[in-house]
Amino acid sequence: MSKRHDAKYKIDRRMGQNIWGRPKSPVNRREYGPGQHGQRRKGKVSDFGTQLKAKQKLKGYYGSISEKQFRGIYQEASRMKGDTGANLIGLLERRLDAVVYRAKFVPTVWAARQFVNHGHVKVNGRRVTIPSFRVKVGDLIEVKESSKQLGIVLEAVQLAERDVPEYVEVDHHKMTAKLARIPELNDVPYAVIMEPNLVVEFYSR
Template structure:
């Protein structure tokens, strides 16, 4: 399945959660699933519960099913618990770091900044959104794009705080990776174990 490009608030309503990386808009005006029967109560099957958790992660981070499956395989090979490692790998993506540092309103906006060559790692341009940051690296916005609309709008967003594993200097438009993220770093409610169970039958 390709990367999602449809209505963002609609999909958040369907999943029952706000995904800050997908959209800066809120679902509070209509906090129920879309459609004629959106407000009707219905019990989800075990499969539906696991699929929903997987979709939350896939859509928030803007991944394809293949990309998420590859990350899950890597997480399972790690010495850490698979769920913890999966969240670490997702959070360390460069497009997510730009978003979490506050230099873009959403991950799609951050991905565009990276892909267009406006992001530097330790002073060198990196244009790969999936680049995985490591401890000690400094991520910054290029001098020419410090006051780009995407960056200014990201810094104006007040409902997101930078995670503790990033040391952010908003004035300098840079962030240093002070530690590796863990399962508490994810900015929305998620049942990681259900994602593990979803893939346990498919890998």
């Protein structure tokens, strides 16, 4: 599991956007970057800078995946048939921690990674502790029986700030979920605009 090097709100401020749509994000109050010179860090951004920011934003959204792992996902997406950017999004949304987050079993992507890592989730009846585990369409994801009453789970189910997307089928009474289909970019409920095409351009240089 990659380490959480950056606080999630620090990522928001660096990007100048509330990338998870969280009501407590400092970007809701001030849109400039962190540090004493944050307000002055404006100016023309190069094509490389725009592509880098798009990559950092998408990578950060999924819990700051390590660069090695993220590049590996991109390379796999580029080998698949069809649009590489769309394939990249599909692979990211098939991560077990992403599905757990989308199903609203936990409140944040960071919590989803920890939740899986600590053994609270089963896939098709077997405990899986790898956040990057690749979920297939139709797989049954469930919260372990002894974990269903954890405060973090009960809190997440009640969250009004986001909804479960259509491509994830959820039963919050049984605490189970299924990936109904692999989503397109427009299906994914990002709080801000993600630009996987720029990520592709970044790695294609």
